[in-house]
Amino acid sequence: MDIDNTLHSIKILAGRDPECSDPYHSERKTYPFAAVAILGGGFNYSANGAIEPNPLQKIRIEAGAIAYYRKLAPLVIFLGGMSNEHELLANQNYLQQALAKISNNSRRIAAGSIIYEQKSFNTASNIQELKKLMQSHNLDNALLTTNRFHLSRTDLLACHYGLDYTMQASEELIIGFDPSRAAEIAALYAKPYIRELINKELTGIMEGIPDPGARIYTDIRRTVEEIKLIFTSEDFASLAR
DSSP, X not given: OOHHHHHHHHHHHTTOOOSOSOOOOTTOSOOOOSOEEEOOOOEEEOTTSOEEEOHHHHHHHHHHHHHHHTTSOSOEEEOSOOOSHHHHHXXXXXXXXXXXXXXXXXXXXXXXXXXXXXXXXXXXXXXXXXXXXXXXXXXXXXXXXXXXXXXXXXXXHHHHTTOOEEEEEHXXXXXXXXXXXXXXXXXXXXXXXXXXXXXXXXXXXXXXXXXXXXXXXXHHHHHHHHHHHHHHSHHHHHHHO
């Protein structure tokens, strides 16, 4: 058992800071991060096949747009293992829309300033793949943003995998930029499914006591996904015929 990371899990459950990330000073107008990393939050699909980020993912993307607009980082990293081009474009389009809105159509983000991670499938693998991206792109630190209820478990995992990072709740970035959004965000958090997600996060943190990196579940899930790819591949289909 990793004692240090088990203690981090216990600190979070006790409502304390695990003291892994660098402190974020919201009063600063410029903070030199190499990238802002947006944790994956999922998508909504309509009956006619249209796709868009779900409400929680929209909040994360809007926070990323604000971080980019405020010049907190020159790059935006989308995590979450977007499985197809439609999901990738949905995130990209919403980011451009959010940036255009907060800048009164004066800013866009160049395609080369967005990095897409396409292999992860849960929070632990988000962080694992982020570490690889930071190494391959020579990024020395990152601002990680996600929803407030998801912050502690993300912090625990980023600490476990040794990232040089700072955490910032997406809601805090948004309300700090535009206080009028507070009521809208509070209304979203009053919905019953958010309470279910919060309970799920607490379960994840407790599971982190014996397995701080969520390696067991992640490795099993990764193996299952790899098997699925084998059975759906064209090579396997040709052998089966």
